[in-house]
Amino acid sequence: MWSYEKRLQYPINIKEPNAKLAQIIISQYGGPDGEMGASMRYLSQRYSMPYREVAGVLTDIGTEELAHLEMVATIVHQLTRNLSMEEIEKSGFANYYVDHTVGVWPQAAGGVPFNACEFQVKGDIITDLTEDMAAEQKARSTYDNILRVIKDPDVCDPIRFLRAREIVHFQRFGEALRMTQDKLNSKNFYAFNPGFDMCEDCGGNKDECCKTC
Amino acid sequence: MDNEKQMLKDISMIDFVLVDLMLYLDTHPYDRNAMEYYNHYNRIKNRMEKEFSMKYYPLNKNMADSTKEWRWGMAPLPWEGGCR
Numbered sequence: 001m002w003s004y005e006k007r008l009q010y011p012i013n014i015k016e017p018n019a020k021l022a023q024i025i026i027s028q029y030g031g032p033d034g035e036m037g038a039s040m041r042y043l044s045q046r047y048s049m050p051y052r053e054v055a056g057v058l059t060d061i062g063t064e065e066l067a068h069l070e071m072v073a074t075i076v077h078q079l080t081r082n083l084s085m086e087e088i089e090k091s092g093f094a095n096y097y098v099d100h101t102v103g104v105w106p107q108a109a110g111g112v113p114f115n116a117c118e119f120q121v122k123g124d125i126i127t128d129l130t131e132d133m134a135a136e137q138k139a140r141s142t143y144d145n146i147l148r149v150i151k152d153p154d155v156c157d158p159i160r161f162l163r164a165r166e167i168v169h170f171q172r173f174g175e176a177l178r179m180t181q182d183k184l185n186s187k188n189f190y191a192f193n194p195g196f197d198m199c200e201d202c203g204g205n206k207d208e209c210c211k212t213c
Numbered sequence: 214m215d216n217e218k219q220m221l222k223d224i225s226m227i228d229f230v231l232v233d234l235m236l237y238l239d240t241h242p243y244d245r246n247a248m249e250y251y252n253h254y255n256r257i258k259n260r261m262e263k264e265f266s267m268k269y270y271p272l273n274k275n276m277a278d279s280t281k282e283w284r285w286g287m288a289p290l291p292w293e294g295g296c297r
Binding site for chain 2: 003004005006007008009010011012013014053056057060061064070073074077078168169172175176179
């Protein structure tokens, strides 16, 4: 279960609304490498993890991603506050406005709606952790691209914080993969899927060991 | 910066230390130094959260005890900052 903290992970106080920026940054809410995909990916992958430590990493990083989702939504919300109809039309925000007014809806910068196909749960620990590492780098690149477009320090500051967290998460997933490989056969990490084929008594392949343990 | 904002910023800073340490400890579960840091900052954070909740508004449901009005529901929302 979860419980809510009534504060942001990092403070956000944007003074100048800017609908054009909001349309770019919303990609980290519901886009292909956004925080919605990140949180749902890690929180969904946990159940088929054969090792408690790795499921723990996914739980804690997935939880932090929910806090990041709230931060990105806050940036979008504050950038679209008190807009006049003229500003909405001038900034190209009218297409979004017609469907959502200034509510926050998960979509990519190009208008593509959020879709669970933006992440995978393969039920194989090496496959899933490798995807997680790539996901952190893709999100880091997206934040790098956002930082090239925006100049407002009120927006850059929280975006830099989010970018730095992607790097820390990448490091932790790398360590989780190393911990996984330490538990597997170093001559063939792919000999069996420990999330499916593992004997709960001996940790070996259940098709081969069950007669003895 | 008023005292409420400053205190909230301090709580966020100290909680960030805890979040980062938690992820580190998840993959280094026997690092005693890191655990000592965690225990130390966790105590400080709990104390600060309690103080903030008594002075201003509850930050989570554990601190939401109320008598005259439901303080949790009346508390400001995290995304309200900036220009109003």
